[in-house]
Amino acid sequence: xIQPRSPLLFLHGVGGxxxxxxxxxxxxxxxxxxxxxxxxxxxxxSPIVEPYDLEQVSAALKRLVDALGGEPVVLVGHSxxxxxxxxxxxxxxxxVKALVLSFTSPAFAGGDSDFxxxxxxxxxxxxxxxxxxxxxxxxLMPTMKGSVSDPEGLALAERIMSGLAPDTYRKxxxxxxxxxxxxxxxxxxxxxxLVAGGDDRTAPPxxxxxxxxxxxxxxxxxxxxxxxxxxMDQPDQFNAALLxxxxxHRL
Numbered sequence: 001x002i003q004p005r006s007p008l009l010f011l012h013g014v015g016g017x018x019x020x021x022x023x024x025x026x027x028x029x030x031x032x033x034x035x036x037x038x039x040x041x042x043x044x045x046s047p048i049v050e051p052y053d054l055e056q057v058s059a060a061l062k063r064l065v066d067a068l069g070g071e072p073v074v075l076v077g078h079s080x081x082x083x084x085x086x087x088x089x090x091x092x093x094x095x096v097k098a099l100v101l102s103f104t105s106p107a108f109a110g111g112d113s114d115f116x117x118x119x120x121x122x123x124x125x126x127x128x129x130x131x132x133x134x135x136x137x138x139x140l141m142p143t144m145k146g147s148v149s150d151p152e153g154l155a156l157a158e159r160i161m162s163g164l165a166p167d168t169y170r171k172x173x174x175x176x177x178x179x180x181x182x183x184x185x186x187x188x189x190x191x192x193x194l195v196a197g198g199d200d201r202t203a204p205p206x207x208x209x210x211x212x213x214x215x216x217x218x219x220x221x222x223x224x225x226x227x228x229x230x231x232m233d234q235p236d237q238f239n240a241a242l243l244x245x246x247x248x249h250r251l
Contacts, residue, residue, distance in 0.1 A: 006097055006251040009065065009073040010037040011081025013103075014123075014172045015137070015161035017043045020078065022156065023235035024242075031243070038064055040084065042168030052171040054178060058088040065095045072097035074251055076242065078230050079103050079203065080172065083179045090184050098251055099188065100242060102195035103203045103230040106211050107180035116177050123173045127166055137161035146199035146233050148225030153232030185214040192218040193245040195238065197226030219245060 008028055010021040018037035028035045039046040041060050049056040061084060065073055074097050077085035082104025089096045108116065126136050137158045145154050192215050196208035205222055212220035221241045223234050231238045245251075 003250065005031070005033040006246070007034040007036070007068065007071055007073045009061075009068075009075055010035070011061075011075060011077040011084050012037065012040065012043070013079030013081055014169070014176060015141070015157065015164065016078070016081075017160050017164070019156070019160050020232060023153075024076075024231055024239060027239050028243075033246070034068075036064075036068060040080075040172070042165060042171060048168070048171075052175060054084075054087045054175065055091070057084060057175065058091045061088050062092045062095055070095075074098040074100065074246070076100040077102065077104060079228065080176055083108075083176065083181075086181045086184070087179065089188065089190070090181060093189075096190055098191040098193075098245075098249065100193045100195065100245065101208075101211075102238070103197055103200055103208075103228050105203050105207055106182045106185055106214075108177050120173060120177065124170055127170065133164050133166055133169065134162040141229070144202070144228040146197055146225045146227030146229075148199075149227060149229070149233045150235060153229055153235065157229050157232050182214075185211065186216065188215045188218075191245070191249040191251070193242070194218055194220045195230070195241055196220070196222050197228060197230060197233065198222055198224040199226060200228045200230075202228040219248075 012020045018039050021037040025035045025037055041049040041057060049060055072095055075085040082101040085099055141158045194208050194212040196205040198205060209220055212218040223237050226234045
């Protein structure tokens with residue numbers, strides 16, 4: 001008897017949306033995995049939540065899982081999506097069958113740190129100066145790619161980010177700066193894969209490797225030459241890492 005495949009739910013980054021997973025959804029669907037990608041509240045046609053905080057965003061994710069039938073899912077999070085995946089596991093562990101945390105971190109630097117101020121200024125400052133999301137996407141996304149990068153992935157990332165609502169982007173950037181689940185890493189009790197990029201300066205490999213060491217039984221994969229765009233930067237390599245993890249754990 002063939003074991004049913006586990007449902008996969010893909011969670012995008014701050015400049016993304018469900019289209020960021022165009023190279024993953026059909027691939028895993030063909031292999032028999034029920035595959036879905038969400039638009040975080042405020043992205044795409046997904047309604048905004050207020051207050052726009054981690055509690056409300058993770059509650060929205062739980063509602064989506066319930067709407068899909070309520071079966072526990074494998075959460076596959078990229079960057080901000082990795083933060084949301086961790087937060088959702090802490091708040092709603094019953095809906096999570098496994099975690100794939102890619103190009104992400106266990107916490108954002110403190111809200112008043114110089115790094116946080118610089119991050120917000122770099123991401124939000126251009127909007128305050130009158131630039132639009134397409135301007136920000138053209139400037140920012142090329143800095144996120146790696147030395148071994150699919151040019152179609154960069155074009156896709158720029159196109160997706162260009163279409164974001166500026167107000168949602170502001171809220172999402174602020175949301176990132178409130179995240180810290182470092183203390184909960186040791187309490188994760190589901191199969192967990194961490195995927196890092198060798199050229200990722202936003203979520204450096206050393207940070208992710210240290211993160212993996214704190215999660216019981218976690219696996220760690222490094223994609224050489226991959227930047228922060230991750231699943232778009234090296235889609236084939238990312239898919240292979242994810243598929244290997246799913247097979248090893250019979251998910």
